[in-house]
Amino acid sequence: MAPVAPRSGDAIFANVERVNAELFTLTYGAIVRQLLTDLEEVEEVNKQLDQMGYNIGIRLIDEFLAKSNVSRCVDFKETAEVIAKVGFKMFLGVTASVTNWDADGTCCSIVLEDNPLVDFVELPDTCQGLYYCNILSGVIRGALEMVSMKTEVTWLRDMLRGDDAFELQVKLLKQVPEEYPYKDDE
Amino acid sequence: MIVCVAVVGHQNNPLYIQSFTDADDALKLHHIVHCSLDVIDEKVNNPKKSGPTLNETFLGLLYPTENYKVYGYLTNTKVKFILVTTDLDVKDADVRNYFRSFHAAYVDAVSNPFHVPGKKITSKTFAERVTNIVKSFGFSSAA
Amino acid sequence: MGREVAESCVDSILTEMVSTYCNRFYANKPELAARRIEAIGYQVGHQLSERYTMERPRFNDHLEAIKFICKDFWSELFKKQIDNLKTNHRGTFVLQDNKFRWLSRMSIDPSENGDLSQDNPEAAENKAAQMTSMHLYFPCGIIRGALSNLGIPCAVSADMSNLPACSFVVRIKA
Numbered sequence: 001m002a003p004v005a006p007r008s009g010d011a012i013f014a015n016v017e018r019v020n021a022e023l024f025t026l027t028y029g030a031i032v033r034q035l036l037t038d039l040e041e042v043e044e045v046n047k048q049l050d051q052m053g054y055n056i057g058i059r060l061i062d063e064f065l066a067k068s069n070v071s072r073c074v075d076f077k078e079t080a081e082v083i084a085k086v087g088f089k090m091f092l093g094v095t096a097s098v099t100n101w102d103a104d105g106t107c108c109s110i111v112l113e114d115n116p117l118v119d120f121v122e123l124p125d126t127c128q129g130l131y132y133c134n135i136l137s138g139v140i141r142g143a144l145e146m147v148s149m150k151t152e153v154t155w156l157r158d159m160l161r162g163d164d165a166f167e168l169q170v171k172l173l174k175q176v177p178e179e180y181p182y183k184d185d186e
Numbered sequence: 187m188i189v190c191v192a193v194v195g196h197q198n199n200p201l202y203i204q205s206f207t208d209a210d211d212a213l214k215l216h217h218i219v220h221c222s223l224d225v226i227d228e229k230v231n232n233p234k235k236s237g238p239t240l241n242e243t244f245l246g247l248l249y250p251t252e253n254y255k256v257y258g259y260l261t262n263t264k265v266k267f268i269l270v271t272t273d274l275d276v277k278d279a280d281v282r283n284y285f286r287s288f289h290a291a292y293v294d295a296v297s298n299p300f301h302v303p304g305k306k307i308t309s310k311t312f313a314e315r316v317t318n319i320v321k322s323f324g325f326s327s328a329a
Numbered sequence: 330m331g332r333e334v335a336e337s338c339v340d341s342i343l344t345e346m347v348s349t350y351c352n353r354f355y356a357n358k359p360e361l362a363a364r365r366i367e368a369i370g371y372q373v374g375h376q377l378s379e380r381y382t383m384e385r386p387r388f389n390d391h392l393e394a395i396k397f398i399c400k401d402f403w404s405e406l407f408k409k410q411i412d413n414l415k416t417n418h419r420g421t422f423v424l425q426d427n428k429f430r431w432l433s434r435m436s437i438d439p440s441e442n443g444d445l446s447q448d449n450p451e452a453a454e455n456k457a458a459q460m461t462s463m464h465l466y467f468p469c470g471i472i473r474g475a476l477s478n479l480g481i482p483c484a485v486s487a488d489m490s491n492l493p494a495c496s497f498v499v500r501i502k503a
Contacts, residue, residue, distance in 0.1 A: 013335065021332035022297075022380060023373070023406060024339050029299025030372040031346050034365055038354065052349055056341045063337060091335045116334055120297035122309050127300070135342075196480070241386040262382035263478045293383055297376050303478075 009089030012067055016090065021116045028117055032132060042129040049131070053138020054145075061143040064090065076149060076172045077105050083140060084110050092116055100169075109156060110140075112166040123160050132160050137168055148176040188271050188284075188320045189254070190215040193292060195304055196264035198223050202307040206320055219268050222248045222256045226266055229258075243289075244282055259285045267292070273324070280324050291315040340434055343467060351463050359459065363466045370470020371477075378475035381405055391501060394479045395422050402475060407431075420501040424472075429495035431464065461489060472497055 035045045064070070068086050084096035094116065100109040117133050131137075137153035144151045150173040157167035189211075193202040205215045225248040245258040248268075255276060259267040267288055269281065295301065295312035347366060355362035381402055388394040399411035403426070413425040465487035473485040481501055488496040 017336040018333040019336045019339055019408075020405060021334045022377065024334045024342065026297060026299070026373045026376050027339065027346075027369070028342060029297075030369040030376075031342070033299045033372065034369050038365065048349065052342075052345045055348070056345050060337070060341060091338050093332065093334050116332055119332070120294050120299075122298050122300065122311060124300045241389065243385075243387060260387065261379075262385065262387050263379055264480050289383055293379050296379055299372070303375060 007085060008095070009068070009086040012086065012090045013093055016067065018093075021093070021119070025116055025119045028135070029121060032130075036127065036130075042127060046129075046131045046134050049134035050138040050141075053135035053140075054142035055138075056135070057139040057142025057144075058146050060091070060139065061146040064143065075105070076175065077101070077108075079144070079147070079149065080108050080110065080170060083143075087143075088112065106172040108170055110168045110170060112168075115159070115166055118160055121160060128161070131155050131158065133158070133166065140168065140170060150174040150176070187273060188269060188323050190219060190268075190270040191288070191316060191320065192219045192268040193307065194219070194223060194266040194268065199304065200306070201265070201304075202312070204313070204316060215270055218251065218254060218256060218270055222258060222268050223266065225249055226258050226260060230260060244285055257281050257285075259289070261289065265292070271323075277324075284319060284323050287319045288316065291319065336434070340431075343431065343464065347460065347463050347467070351460065359463070363463060366463060366466040367470035367473070370467040371474035374471035374474025375478045376474075377405070377471070378402070378478045382479070388479065391481055392416075394476065394481055395424075395499065398472060398475060399424055406471075420503065422499040422501075423496050424499065425494060425496045427494045429493060431468065432461065432489070432495060433493045461492075462487070465489060465495065469497060472499065
């Protein structure tokens with residue numbers, strides 16, 4: 001009785017409130033630049049971006065579940081597909097693909113060829129260690145944690161570093177058995 | 187043929203200058219660009235002289251020298267674009283098209299979060315786009 | 330029409346940016362947090378003014394530039410114009426948005442001051458007001474960045490005494 005997940009987020013994206021991507025792109029860029037100024041260490045900026053993404057992810061999952069009508073996915077495989085096909089489309093307006101599954105289905109890659117976060121961006125030589133889009137890995141990690149999947153998300157390819165696509169490796173560490181959903185205190 | 191393009195900031199600080207000629211006349215071209223800045227200032231500060239082009243970003247022909255024609259463009263953000271060409275018979279529409287594409291490339295370059303306003307434009311993407319725009323100059327007058 | 334993203338992306342990133350600076354980096358130094366948030370807005374406004382003035386003639390005077398901010402610029406960002414523009418004719422302009430989108434869409438997360446709301450509702454309210462005013466440093470920065478880039482140095486502050494209406498006060502530096 002696997003739930004029927006939508007195969008694409010096109011219809012959902014067409015129905016949500018949308019804004020010029022420029023505002024989003026430039027705002028994210030200005031945040032990254034300000035973080036670099038304030039924290040100085042590129043490593044620390046990577047960490048903070050991931051943390052910010054995580055915080056966003058744990059909130060965004062509710063909106064995602066509500067708008068996509070995805071009932072909770074049964075397995076990790078289906079979940080990864082839904083993130084790539086529906087999640088990315090619904091929020092960023094772009095589609096990602098899932099590849100490179102390992103044998104036991106606990107590790108895969110999400111590949112993104114078009115990414116509004118990096119429109120106009122060119123990394124200066126002083127920022128070569130920066131994972132500019134690190135917020136995305138945090139969002140995925142945070143969102144998955146809210147549906148009981150502990151993951152580790154790492155960048156394998158990055159177009160800002162000269163690769164031909166963005167590739168995020170998502171590794172399932174632990175799947176916490178789900179309890180019946182209930183509201184805890186309110 | 188376009189021999190030189192330049193971007194100059196609002197305090198007449200050079201932000202980008204690139205010549206496209208094999209001859210060793212970079213210095214001369216830089217001088218021409220420099221002189222054209224005064225012409226722009228005069229045009230903009232004495233709007234009566236510029237007549238119908240009042241407040242238009244495209245400033246038209248700034249001045250002809252013996253071998254070159256120099257065109258100017260001033261954005262709302264007080265940034266000047268200069269174009270130096272050796273063509274003596276240039277279509278107005280071509281020059282306008284050129285500046286429109288150039289402006290779009292410039293806007294994208296300064297949208298890079300790591301670009302510091304008022305500092306030189308070092309973007310490779312920008313340099314490539316400019317080269318392409320310069321190459322295609324004069325071939326798109328249909329638009 | 331250019332590229333678009335879901336509006337919740339913008340909401341999420343702004344909420345998180347404000348919370349990062351106010352609650353994590355500068356929890357005890359709100360004035361520093363405010364300055365950083367304003368600086369982020371400034372850069373965005375600077376860049377947006379470059380983009381949104383691309384196809385238009387240059388402005389003749391300050392009023393024309395301010396009107397551009399109220400109409401075209403605001404519409405690009407919020408799909409509506411500023412509702413009311415006032416000036417004292419001596420360099421101060423008040424731009425009022427009767428329903429400022431970022432305030433009406435942004436729920437200040439109650440969990441962040443959860444302990445307060447139970448024990449001390451007044452403190453919780455203060456905290457919420459403080460977070461709201463922190464959010465407003467971002468659009469203030471945007472306006473200041475946009476006007477500076479158009480050659481108008483100014484100071485911008487926000488007045489939120491009539492929520493959800495919000496007024497931005499622009500004082501042009503002589």
